[in-house]
Amino acid sequence: MPTVIGIDLGTTNSLVACMRDGVPTVLADERGVKLMPSVISIGEQDVMLVGDLARHRRVTAHDRTVFSVKRFMGRSFEEVKDELHLLPFLVQDGESGPVKISLFNREYTPQELSGFILRELKRRAEKALGQELKQAVITVPAYFNDAQRQATKAAGFIAGLQVLRIVNEPTAAALAYGMTNRDSGTVAVYDFGGGTFDISILSIKDGVFHVLSTNGDTHLGGDDLDEALMEALLPSLPEEAKDDRQIILGVREAAERAKCDLSSEMQTMLSVEVPDKPRIELELTRPQLEGVMAPVIERTRVACENALKDAGLSAGEIDEVLLVGGSTRIPMVRALCAEIFGREPRADLNPDEVVAQGAAVQADILAGGTRDLLLLDVTPLSLGIEGFGGIMSVLIARNSTIPASATEGFTTAADNQTAVVVHVLQGERELAAENRSLARFDLPVDPLPAGLPRIEVEFLIDADGILNVTARDLRTGKGQTIEVVPSHGLSEDEILGMVKAGIEHGREDMDRRWLVEARTEAEIVLNSARKAVAQAREAGFDEDRIKRFEAQLDALDEARKSDDHAVIRAEQQRFNAETQELAGDLMDAAVKRALAGQKLEEA
Amino acid sequence: MAYSKKVIDHYENPRNVGSLDKDADDVGTGLVGAPECGDVMKLQLKISDDGMIEDAKFKTFGCGSAIASSSLATEWVKGKTIDEALEIRNTEIVEELALPPVKIHCSVLAEDAIKQAIEDYKRKREKKGGVQQEETAEA
Amino acid sequence: MVTELAPLSPDLDHFALFGFDRKLVLDSAALDAAFLRLSRECHPDRYAVAEPEIRAVAERNSARVNDAKRVLSDPVRRAEYVLELAGVERPDGEAKCPPDLLMEVFELREKLMEDPGPELVERVLSLFADVEEKLDGLFSRHDAAADDPSRLEALRGIRETLDRRKFLMNLTREVEGTLGKP
Known part of the structure; x- marks a missing residue:
């Protein structure tokens, strides 16, 4: 039985997991780190860097680095254009295709960029397990529409993975939870991640995980909290800093850090650090932050209420509330969640890892390992077609258990008409124009007098939540499958082209890759070391000691130019060992400064 | 697209909402409903002696589709003769809109309502019969 | 790995599929039990690593079970369905x-x-x-x-x-x- 991996492809971080001896296990990299930042950066010699290395380059190589790609998956330019002003990278209209993200003078689709992340996770898992991996389960927000799911599946193919199933994140979390808690009951999963919010209500009984309802917002997450804080901070920046992309990015990093700090602290120093620019420091308290975040967090309430209503349950009938996603570490989020459901949420799950663990469980079910569990999920959005007067006519209602199907009869209105236009929509609004247009396709018909052709079209939402369309001519009995290319999506041919490019990419020279990775890592170490030098001088450290440190630094800088990655790595390890003491002392000094509550103006 | 814009406009700003005096001799009333979706619609036509539709009003309790099609239908029939109005078919609208004729019950309501209103008017006239001549002579 | 899977017979109506008589009053516990039994048999998760043709049959079979469950578990839809089966139409x-x-x-x-x-x-x-x-x-x-x-x-x-x-x-x-x- 080949191993199937489970992947949590997140907005901020991604993880890969698999089943090991009956336990869902998140796989770590060589350094033991499980979370991989969902950041991609083009390094030297066009080597694609993914994860931590790319994450560190967000400010230093801002024109070569992209993040939060998940927010663009399966979306049109129209849907995302309002939030682009806070992003340092260029996103362009892809017309009928996906949006195009510019990365160092080349354009990529979100599918390709997500493909790089998936390929890196695949590589990590292959290294950890010592075997080649070909099949995966990938999680998506439950509220993802058809186009977003198809985009995720395409990203998997591009990365050289056969995607056996697209699983909803909250459902995966419930699965991981249910593995160890075999009691039956009704569970609400409150999943507030980096970019999306989901609420799912499930009934768990005798190993059957039955989703009763789901609701959410695919543009509501930690990113929105960071951006709300950024908008609040921008007015207090020096005038010349306001249009500086690098400084704005520095503000984003600082806002994100401050948000995390204030989950455990009551106040923090928010510090914007950009190379070669004056440091900006601002003091921020938890109440201030909460004032900024409150309207964003409040948006999760109505989704929870709608999910309860659709499940036909009151808050009192929920037995457990599970918290998933990094944003649920925020005390204010926990408090709101407790208020909505009238009970304290469970705090014993790891909100970062539980989705990946659930993906691993589902992967094992599909591979044929775990046999006693059954997952019955729902489609989050109603599916329909445009009918008379631009009104959406619902064929499959939201929260229907999937797979689900519906058939509809079509005929012609004019003589010798050779095609009928079918416009497929997803959403809850009455007007077609206000819902997401999934696809518009021509149903071919034989030229006959009006009203004579009889075409029966079957719409089937599969277990991935993805639409399949087949048409049958009732007169001739001729059947055909219609390829539904989502608006702003990729066609099968385009995906195949990218898969080919991906295979070539996979064969790239590994020595070159290691070299660029080693150089990048050394660069990151050097950057922070240079910062440390400035701090040491400021803190009044012994000048001789600083000079010795600087000599070490120059040696590493020299070694960095080597063409042998082993040389660079060895030098970096030596540097780390020899400068550890100074780094420790600097840390102590910084802690002391913070404890003294000493305020620093622009340094 | 132009077609949907026009209909959506009727959906958002329905025309001719209201009532005419249902007891007036020159007013025909049609009351129809679609049990499939539970919508009810009242459509009234004010018709001149020479069979010209001078005014049309409707009241619909139902979905946007029913409201839009009622509004559209009242706009269409105004200024037409009753014979012309009887020829209106929803399929014509559908054809013009180049849309698949998805079976939406509420959108055929308007067609039924116009027919009923005209029948009601004709019934009223037949009942009055010869009396009408006297009235016109007096006026 | 599963190498064969037959489509559910199109001749079965929703009641027959679930093994019920054509009744308008149904025991919901019995309905749930039958639904779970059928789901365990039909769900595409069981056939995820099978050939595409088999997976397609599983998707369709499972959709059929889910669609039937939707109709049978709602008294009004159930009644509408029985009317349709019996050919009772509005005048x-x-x-x-x-x-x-x-x-x-x-x-x-x-x-x-x-x-x-x-x-x-x-x-x-x-x-x-x-x-x-x-x-x-x-x-x-x-x-x-x-x-x-x-x-x-x-x-x-x-x-x-x-x-x-x-x-x-x-x-x-x-x-x-x-x-x-x-």
């Missing part, structure tokens, strides 16, 4: 909607718009309760029918009552909207 033309029913509903609607007072609300809710009660009686009568003619008679009554229910249902929703209740 064509004007009699399709009894004029007095339309008049009653339209008047209630107009009054509700003018003054949604507690008396009117009470009246609408009690009308709806009446129709539900009548429907329950007809369901039982259908299930207990000894022969085809009496079953057909019950179904005709159900057709008419379901239509009345639909109009009153919309009214009830309106009333609950004005009360601010879910």
Whole structure:
């Protein structure tokens, strides 16, 4: 039985997991780190860097680095254009295709960029397990529409993975939870991640995980909290800093850090650090932050209420509330969640890892390992077609258990008409124009007098939540499958082209890759070391000691130019060992400064 | 697209909402409903002696589709003769809109309502019969 | 790995698929049990690593089970489905909607718009309760029918009552909207 991996492809971080001896296990990299930042950066010699290395380059190589790609998956330019002003990278209209993200003078689709992340996770898992991996389960927000799911599946193919199933994140979390808690009951999963919010209500009984309802917002997450804080901070920046992309990015990093700090602290120093620019420091308290975040967090309430209503349950009938996603570490989020459901949420799950663990469980079910569990999920959005007067006519209602199907009869209105236009929509609004247009396709018909052709079209939402369309001519009995290319999506041919490019990419020279990775890592170490030098001088450290440190630094800088990655790595390890003491002392000094509550103006 | 814009406009700003005096001799009333979706619609036509539709009003309790099609239908029939109005078919609208004729019950309501209103008017006239001549002579 | 999977027979109606008699009153626990048994057999998760053709059959079979469950677990949809199976249709033309029913509903609607007072609300809710009660009686009568003619008679009554229910249902929703209740 080949191993199937489970992947949590997140907005901020991604993880890969698999089943090991009956336990869902998140796989770590060589350094033991499980979370991989969902950041991609083009390094030297066009080597694609993914994860931590790319994450560190967000400010230093801002024109070569992209993040939060998940927010663009399966979306049109129209849907995302309002939030682009806070992003340092260029996103362009892809017309009928996906949006195009510019990365160092080349354009990529979100599918390709997500493909790089998936390929890196695949590589990590292959290294950890010592075997080649070909099949995966990938999680998506439950509220993802058809186009977003198809985009995720395409990203998997591009990365050289056969995607056996697209699983909803909250459902995966419930699965991981249910593995160890075999009691039956009704569970609400409150999943507030980096970019999306989901609420799912499930009934768990005798190993059957039955989703009763789901609701959410695919543009509501930690990113929105960071951006709300950024908008609040921008007015207090020096005038010349306001249009500086690098400084704005520095503000984003600082806002994100401050948000995390204030989950455990009551106040923090928010510090914007950009190379070669004056440091900006601002003091921020938890109440201030909460004032900024409150309207964003409040948006999760109505989704929870709608999910309860659709499940036909009151808050009192929920037995457990599970918290998933990094944003649920925020005390204010926990408090709101407790208020909505009238009970304290469970705090014993790891909100970062539980989705990946659930993906691993589902992967094992599909591979044929775990046999006693059954997952019955729902489609989050109603599916329909445009009918008379631009009104959406619902064929499959939201929260229907999937797979689900519906058939509809079509005929012609004019003589010798050779095609009928079918416009497929997803959403809850009455007007077609206000819902997401999934696809518009021509149903071919034989030229006959009006009203004579009889075409029966079957719409089937599969277990991935993805639409399949087949048409049958009732007169001739001729059947055909219609390829539904989502608006702003990729066609099968385009995906195949990218898969080919991906295979070539996979064969790239590994020595070159290691070299660029080693150089990048050394660069990151050097950057922070240079910062440390400035701090040491400021803190009044012994000048001789600083000079010795600087000599070490120059040696590493020299070694960095080597063409042998082993040389660079060895030098970096030596540097780390020899400068550890100074780094420790600097840390102590910084802690002391913070404890003294000493305020620093622009340094 | 132009077609949907026009209909959506009727959906958002329905025309001719209201009532005419249902007891007036020159007013025909049609009351129809679609049990499939539970919508009810009242459509009234004010018709001149020479069979010209001078005014049309409707009241619909139902979905946007029913409201839009009622509004559209009242706009269409105004200024037409009753014979012309009887020829209106929803399929014509559908054809013009180049849309698949998805079976939406509420959108055929308007067609039924116009027919009923005209029948009601004709019934009223037949009942009055010869009396009408006297009235016109007096006026 | 599974190498063969037959599509569910198109000749089976939803009741037969679940192993039930064609009854309008169903035990929901028995329904759930049958649904889970069928789901475990049909769900595409069981065939995820099989050939594409087999996976496609599994998707369709499972959709069929889910669609049937949706219909059978809702008393109104279940009744509509039985009417469809029995070929009971609404009469064509004007009699399709009894004029007095339309008049009653339209008047209630107009009054509700003018003054949604507690008396009117009470009246609408009690009308709806009446129709539900009548429907329950007809369901039982259908299930207990000894022969085809009496079953057909019950179904005709159900057709008419379901239509009345639909109009009153919309009214009830309106009333609950004005009360601010879910």
